[in-house]
Amino acid sequence: MPELPEVETVVRGLLPLLAGNRIDGVVVNRPDLRLPLPVDLGQRLTGAGVTTVRRRAKYGLIDTDRGDTLLFHLGMSGRFRLLTADETPARHDHVLFRTGSSRLAFHDPRRFGLLLLMPTIAVASHPLLARIGPEPLEAGFDGASLAAAARNRRTPIKALLLDQQVVAGIGNIYASEALFAAGIHPATPAGQLSADRLHRLAGAVQTVLASAIAAGGSTLRDHALVSGESGYFQHDFSVYGRVGQPCRPCGATIERIVQAGRSTFFCPRCQP
């Protein structure tokens, strides 16, 4: 499910539920996620107060007053869901967190997601996060940083956008959408793009991601807000998943190609 806008949406949903509250209990139903859960997860979290919930790239970070941070990644199918009062945990509710009378489940059918606990001061240097590039919606990402990453690269520009070391948080949906917004063909060798077009692309990345966050992300199948509501940015897709349909601005037929094993959607007329 989750690219930057979806993770941001989840983080914003968790914030009012967790921040300022204490984790009163943790139940692990299945420890074998993408990486094994820490064996002492429950022991280290139980009784801890949550100070804040934040995001870096596609990772969510739950900071506690014990100096620990619970890092989560949603993989392809992960989400958090709030259980109703007398609800029995469902299949794929791998970990349950209780605060007061609320129960929150980490739910992930495919188990590509993960939960890790680490000292808060060690988050930025953790191997999963240490080499990740700039946040696209913060200073440090712009046409110049994209140009520096694109220089001498023959890799398709779409693959460059997916590279988390170049820019954080873009996935398969928003790569296609940003390239459409910038009018750039996804197969263009990155190093071939002019500074002007890379500047436009950086702007398109920011516009698309900000719009998606405002819409609560995109719900294709798995993504849900913590409340259970759907995001609705999928209704605003210009190209993603629209193969065979007309391009809204120009009427040409949207095409699908496969790059590095993943679908890319684009308009052949708007993205020459």
Add this chain to the structure above:
DNA sequence: CCCTACCCCTGGGGGC
């Protein structure tokens, strides 16, 4: 270094 292929895992949808 650069890039593609494959793998992890489960489930949904379409064709037959």
Add this chain to the structure above:
DNA sequence: TGCCCCCAGGGGTAGG
């Protein structure tokens, strides 16, 4: 209804 194949929002690793 069942089966089989393809596809899926991520990312790490092994190869060429």
